[in-house]
Amino acid sequence: MATHGTRPRRAMTPSYEFGSVARSEDFPVGSQVTSSRNGLVEATDNWWYSPQCMLLFADLAIRPYAADGTTPPGDLQKAVDEARAGTIFALGLADFVGAESWMRLVHPREQAPDIRIMYVDDSGPKGSHAMRTLRPR
Amino acid sequence: MTTYTKHSTESLSEFLFRTKLDPSKKAYSSDTVIVARIEPDSTPSEIAAMTQQLQDRSAQGLCYLVGRLDQVRFQVVRVFPTFGGPQEVNFDEAFNEPIPTANPFLA
Numbered sequence: 415m416a417t418h419g420t421r422p423r424r425a426m427t428p429s430y431e432f433g434s435v436a437r438s439e440d441f442p443v444g445s446q447v448t449s450s451r452n453g454l455v456e457a458t459d460n461w462w463y464s465p466q467c468m469l470l471f472a473d474l475a476i477r478p479y480a481a482d483g484t485t486p487p488g489d490l491q492k493a494v495d496e497a498r499a500g501t502i503f504a505l506g507l508a509d510f511v512g513a514e515s516w517m518r519l520v521h522p523r524e525q526a527p528d529i530r531i532m533y534v535d536d537s538g539p540k541g542s543h544a545m546r547t548l549r550p551r
Numbered sequence: 552m553t554t555y556t557k558h559s560t561e562s563l564s565e566f567l568f569r570t571k572l573d574p575s576k577k578a579y580s581s582d583t584v585i586v587a588r589i590e591p592d593s594t595p596s597e598i599a600a601m602t603q604q605l606q607d608r609s610a611q612g613l614c615y616l617v618g619r620l621d622q623v624r625f626q627v628v629r630v631f632p633t634f635g636g637p638q639e640v641n642f643d644e645a646f647n648e649p650i651p652t653a654n655p656f657l658a
Contacts, residue, residue, distance in 0.1 A: 466650040469642070496552040499588035499617045505645050506627035506638040527583050528552045547582040 564604040572610035
């Protein structure tokens with residue numbers, strides 16, 4: 415299964431620093447991500463989407479209100495605005511590392527964070543490919 | 552995720568410190584990133600100065616700002632622990648490429 419698109423790969427160390435790249439405690443490609451509070455992996459835990467899909471979902475969520483000329487409820491508008499902001503961050507991360515990023519909205523039962531974002535690091539041998547997160551140095 | 556609105560009365564650095572980066576009130580895991588959506592107009596120099604203000608207050612965490620340049624262009628900058636960027640994001644360019652659909656977690 416292909417894990418990267420047609421975006422040209424860029425060096426992992428650009429001229430300015432956008433963020434550091436985690437090298438440990440990451441998730442190997444194909445692994446389950448356990449994020450439920452009780453440690454169980456549930457079906458929704460693997461519903462990861464590309465940022466572009468997330469933008470389309472956000473537009474679909476408020477399209478009925480735009481069609482009616484009405485204002486979306488405050489909670490919905492806030493959720494859409496923050497999902498879009500998370501998507502912009504994910505797209506920036508993808509450009510920075512020159513790889514795809516993937517994201518998942520976190521259910522309130524998991525409390526935090528609001529969104530999980532990872533990128534595909536396939537720069538090394540196939541066995542070392544992994545989904546990685548951004549971490550402070 | 553957090554939003555600094557046009558109606559906020561405190562400065563952006565005070566807002567971020569109070570709501571997300573005060574180590575006496577908040578504790579996040581090492582891979583948690585604070586992403587703030589900024590509605591008011593801000594200059595690059597104002598944002599760069601904010602990094603120093605947050606460092607002076609001994610803030611803790613990893614924080615990025617997302618701002619809008621026009622209808623399709625946005626910028627992402629890191630403001631803490633150090634200033635970094637900006638990284639520009641263009642929605643039109645994002646949709647010019649094929650949208651990835653394969654979920655790498657199911658590879």
